[in-house]
Amino acid sequence: MNGATRAILIGLLVGGIVSGYMGYRFTVGAVADQKIDLGNRQATMQVMALAELTGAVLESESGVLQDLVVEWDRRHDDVSNIRVLRIGGARLLASTIPADIERGLNKRVPREDKPFFDTAKALQSGHTTNVREGGFRKDEVVYEVQENGHVRVTAPYVIEDKIKGAVRMDVEPRLDTQSVSPVNALILVVLPLFAFGFVSLILRREDRWIPLSMALAVMIGALYMFNKNSMFSYQGARAGYEGQLAVYYGKVRTDASALAQVHTPAYTLAETNAWDTDEFRRPLNLFAVDGIVDQTAVTKALEISSVLLQNGLWFASGLGIALLGFIGSGWAGRGWRTLVVYREAYSYITPAFIGMLVLVFFPFGYGIILSFTGQTLYNTDKALWDIWVGLENYARILGDVGIMQTTETGTQVNFANFYWTAFITVMWTVCNVTIGVTVGLILALALNVKGFQLKGIYRAILILPWALPTYVTALIWKGLFHKQYGTINYMITLFGGEPIAWFDGVFTAFITGIAVNGWLSFPFMMVICLGGLQSISADMYEAAKLDGASRFQQFRYITLPSLKPTLIPAIIISVIWTFNLFNVIYLVSAGEPGGANEILVTKAYKIAFQEYQYGYAAAYSTVIFFILCAYGFFQNKMSKATEDINR
Amino acid sequence: MKTWIRIALTALAVLSLAVPAIGQDKQLVIWHSYRGQEKEALLKVVDNFNAKVKSDGYSVKPLAVPYDAYADKVTAAIPRGKGPDVFIFAQDRLGGWIEAGNTVEPLDFFLEDDMSDKFVEGTMDAMTYQDTVYGLPFNFKSILMIYNKKLVQTPPKTTGELVAMAKKMTNVAAGEYGWAYSYSDFFFHASVMNAFGGRVFDPGPKPVLNLPQNVKALETLMKWFKTDKVLPEEPSTALITALFNQNKAAIIFNGPWFLGEIDKSIDYGLANLPTVDEAGGEPMRPWMTIEGIYIAAPSKHKDEAFELVKHLISLETAKTMAITGRQTPANLAVYEEPEIKKDPIIQALREQAKLGVPMPNYPEMTMVWSPATTAMNLIVKETATPAQAMERAQKEVQASVDRLRGNRK
Known part of the structure; x- marks a missing residue:
């Protein structure tokens, strides 16, 4: 086995391990998210149903809320710790927790319940904000996973179209997802190795590039299969879960209508599925009130939720291929040898290098990543990939060529334009x-x-x-x-x-x-x-x-x-x-x-700190960086030329 | 040998700094940006509090943070749990901090229902964002009328009287004006805008810079400036100060922060801003900046922090802050105290506050300043009519607001 083949084999091994491990972790993470999502939807149905009844009972004053809550708790063995809080006066109206009952209902809640009160208040003002702004920005249902895995869910109850308080309960998730097997990833690591090893036995050549391109082809093929498989293990069982959720919904609805008849006889439940909602209380409409699953809607929802995993797998594959190229081409080996030969020199610059890494390259890289997102003041709590917009910011900066604009006062330069500022x-x-x-x-x-x-x-x-x-x-x-x-x-x-x-x-x-x-x-x-x-x-x-x-x-x-x-x-x-x-x-x-x-930096400052558009401002700064970078290269070339003349 | 001594000394210094931190009581930190007499008053108030709670095993340490860096420090430090337990700042950044999250603790839980009756009108609204109370008002400031007693015997009550009076005293060639204020500064202009029932935001917040009332207010301003010719050109703060101190401006509109800059030789009086004849006799309503006391959301001592907040809004504190600190407290009861009653400056500010409007605390407000300033400049330079300029500003602000909210689901 010559050096080139060995390098390629190492490349295959490292690339396979990296993309296999990352792909596996991504898939596991996606399935775990799916599980959380299922638990949240189960909890949402419970809390939305009880909140609707709570509102009805309190509005008509036809029954005793505490009786309803106790009965609800009795009928659902996956539900515990139900509490109903009225925001006005911070009163606890109903509870199934013994300590609360001992303290007495209809009293101001104690200091340790401030978080509950604040959550209720936030749901109330969040809804008002959403309505006023005409959008969906603030959560109207909140989830919190407890140590025992139960979901603590809080949703508002409504009286006369106004949010007056909140219902909170702990729900034990009953639906489980299939676990992801690591075998796929193992196959991804081993299979290309054997395939290439076998081929290289036949193909005895000193040339590096032909074996490398073959190795790349093998690797790409293996990755393709691996990714397909991973996507399948994420998506495959989803349709089944939807059916189980629909059955669960049916049970909640039966209980709810039975209890409604007892506690608020005048109230009738609407003939729509309004309890299976997202965090803004918008119905998902994945199955109807009679439990019939809408397959097209499910497929569409699945496509949307798969995008993240799909991108993650692409990224892992790209990384694996890049590693194979890097190691297989011999660059990695050369780099390593330099590192060993000049180890003293490198150890001297290590402290400075670490400093640069933390103080310069990390913020720089973060800025570049930020420039591909639509981050503003209002969504800083979201993960960066949830607000990913790709090249949109750059397109907005560079694509705005309307330097002249015509207004009622005549044609004039649009000073806000990037090219004018540049x-x-x-x-x-x-x-x-x-x-x-x-x-x-x-x-x-x-x-x-x-x-x-x-x-x-x-x-x-x-x-x-x-x-x-x-x-x-x-x-x-x-x-x-x-x-x-x-x-x-x-x-x-x-x-x-x-x-x-x-x-x-x-x-x-x-x-x-x-x-x-x-x-x-x-x-x-x-x-x-x-x-x-x-x-x-x-x-x-x-x-x-x-x-x-x-x-x-x-x-x-x-x-x-x-x-x-x-x-x-x-x-x-x-x-x-x-x-x-x-x-x-x-x-x-x-x-x-x-x-x-305005010059470019002052403009970027304005965008970031007066208009709070962090992503856009980051893109602006990146553009400034590239302009200076281009200048630096150009200037370097020029000054080198002059130095040569001097010599 | 010398090196060894230096190392030993450094080690000692480090140790001596580290030792007091061990085995100490709970300590709360309060941030403020006060200097001079305001700082002195706050330190006194905090000392009183510390004496009171000593037996409860905690104390409060005030920390002065330079004003220029204050807001940025709050933004950067508090959400990461590195900040104070309590901090004092004006309401203009409040909305931004709340939206950024984990900065300001909501206080509704602690409050009784009749809380807002205890404070000067409007100050509690400044502490409220999206129907939730995030702070308690500490003090307030707004602009009011400051006049030179040598030149003006009775301050004018209406703009009609004001313009007539000013016309008599204005001599542009000699650089003398009857009336001067930073009318092209949107903050100052807001008092006229509010008189006409104008505003920057409708609930939502939805920008409404191009409201007909706003345009009307600007047209009236231009009438005073161009037709009546009673206002100086390019009214920067430095110019206003110079004119007033040289007896060249009889009546100016400015805030309490300006009083320290008045020359000792000038005998001045304070009065409410006039009513606007052109707005049907409605009074000018200046924007109020209200300093609030907030509890930092990541604070580990919120109960103690609220005790401190309660102490800071108490009558006792308000008295010290007014008498020693020369502030105008938001606490209403303090204005019934005899020492405060006979203080003409504080009473004048209190009277003006009855007509004040709290400046919006929405984060969207920061997007208004730049387009509004541009519009004001275009208007006073007569490069654009009020309607055109405000229409353009409205478009710009609306675009910024849309972009800010653009990426939500």
């Missing part, structure tokens, strides 16, 4: 860096003159703008630009000009930002240039002078080329800083007028 950001960066470099270089040249008196004092003064906190500088500048009382307008009027409303025009407001940031950024460039200038040997100038070079020629052919190695990294850094410079825009013009002077 344009402003680029203009902002280019202007600022140009100004910073030019001013910085000129000042550095001035300070570098030999025999210049009081050089140290000038240098200290010129660095001051940099030393002051950005906040202070930005706010002072904002004051300087005030229309009526600002110093700048005062100077303009001194020379006979008209005062300018700086923050009203797109261009003038842009100028304010440039002025402030120009002021803030030149000291950095000046210091960098000064350092570069001082490292240029005076001999070169002397030689140039002897050759008859003019001052400009000296600057053009000695100073500039010698400054390049110091200046270019500084420019790269400065571009990235300026591109993402939040403070100045935020504090000085705040993106006014009408968001026209």
Whole structure:
């Protein structure tokens, strides 16, 4: 067996184990969720039925609620700990718990029942919110799994169309799901190994790529079968459960109508299945009131609920194939050998690497994942894959090409558009860096003159703008630009000009930002240039002078080329800083007028923290990252080219 | 050798910090962002409480958090169980915290039914979100009329009187105005908007910026500004302060936070905002910001925390906060106390609060500010008519709200 074959066999083994294990875990998890779902639906039917009767009894005042509750408890051996709470006055109206009865009903509940009260209250206000907003956002039935596996379910009861309190009970799940066998996963690991081992015996070749592609084909085939099988073990028995639930519903309904006749004779149950609902009390309609299962509806519901597992299996398969490719192609082996050979070096960077991992790569990766979801303030409690929207955010950002918009006041630029903001950001960066470099270089040249008196004092003064906190500088500048009382307008009027409303025009407001940031950024460039200038040997100038070079020629052919190695990294850094410079825009013009002077980062901040659209803001930030990334590559290429000329 | 000494000292320092934490009583933490006299008053109140509950085996530690970082710290720390047990903040972020979850504890369970009668009108509404009470009101602030007694003998009661008075005193060339306030700031403008029965949200909350009442209010503002010419251009807070301190603005609208900035040489008086003739004589109703006391949802000492809350809303506390802290407490009974009765500033604020409207505490409110500010700027620059500008702002806010709720089932 040669090295390539061995690598491929290891790849098959590792890939098979990883995707087999993950696929198995996903399937088990999905089946467990299905089990929870079944338990919840059983509990929902119970609690919704009793809540309906409770409302009827309390509304008609025809019977004693406590009798109804006790009788309900007696008839259903899977139900225990029933309690009915009225929100007004926090009164416990009925209970089957001995301690409650001992304390006496119709009394304010004790402190330890605050969570129950809060839940009831949340159901009440949740329903109101759903109605007001015209949507379904807040739960109207809550489930809590107890230590003994019983489901504690709480649902509101309604009197005269208003939620007045809640019914709570513990329900023991009676329907069970089939367990998932790990044999499938084992076959997935073993089968490709043998298949490939057998084939490689026949196929004795030194070439790596043909066996690898064969191994990939075998692996893909095995994964396909494995995934089919896993999906089947999830979906297969579902139709059966639906029938069992329908039978269970029939029993609850029979009991309910019997009890209704005793306790509220005037009340008749509606001829619809209104008890098998989702968490918003919306009927699922998977089976009718007479227990006949609607097969099309069940199939559809099953398809929707399978999507998550399907995606999970795809992901596991992809990972397995990638691992096989990585190991089988020999890259993994090479990587491992480097790691072993340079183990000392790697152990030195480990602490820094772990720091980077936690502080940089994890938030970064999380941000990227977030950008594919529709997370907003209202759904932060949901799992990310439940609010997955794929590329929708990116499509919304990049696909919005309506830069011009027509309104009743005429056609104008839509300042909220991404491309406008990107344009402003680029203009902002280019202007600022140009100004910073030019001013910085000129000042550095001035300070570098030999025999210049009081050089140290000038240098200290010129660095001051940099030393002051950005906040202070930005706010002072904002004051300087005030229309009526600002110093700048005062100077303009001194020379006979008209005062300018700086923050009203797109261009003038842009100028304010440039002025402030120009002021803030030149000291950095000046210091960098000064350092570069001082490292240029005076001999070169002397030689140039002897050759008859003019001052400009000296600057053009000695100073500039010698400054390049110091200046270019500084420019790269400065571009990235300026591109993402939040403070100045935020504090000085705040993106006014009408968001026209917003740059990409301030816009992303606004989306995240004023509009609470976290997913969209994450996508926005990712786009900014890619723009800077592209710039970085481009700049790297450029600067390398210049370095080559220098050599 | 020196290194060893340094290590030993560091170890000692670490130990001495760690030791007091061992074997101590239950300690509750309350966050606030007060400074100066407000802080002094709160510390006094907390000391009183600590003396009272010492025998119950717990104490309260106040922690001042800088205002700029406050809201973000609450958002980040409390849901992860790292925050205080009790915290004080205005109502504007309340809705967002409740929607984010595990931040603010609902209080209905603790409350008696007649609770809202004990507080200044409207303050309890600010603490209520989706029909559930999440905090108890501590103090309130709103804008009111501040006038220069040298220039104005009796403050105007109606906008008619105000405009007539202001016209006489305005001399644009000399930079003198009879009347000045940050009218282009939506927060200040809200008092006029409310006089016309305008509003930002209908229940739901459904944004209704383009209501005819809102447009009417803006048209009236533009009449004062452009036709009557009694208001200065670009009314920034710095400008208002400068004008008032130089005797160049006789009447301004501003809040109690402004009183500290008034020059000592200025003799000023306080009065209610005027009624608006154009709105059929309805009074201007400023937006009130109400600071509430909240219990952090992950707190492990909620019962003790509620004891502290009860102490903070008590008459005794209200008195200290008013006299030492110069606050206007939400506790109603305090305004019957003799020392408070003769305090003209607090009484003026209390009178104005009778006409106040709590600023909405919906999370959707943060989406209103930016479009509303843009609209106000367009209107006062006459780049758009009030109707056009508000229509555009409405569209923008509605779009943001839809997107916020877009991804629910």
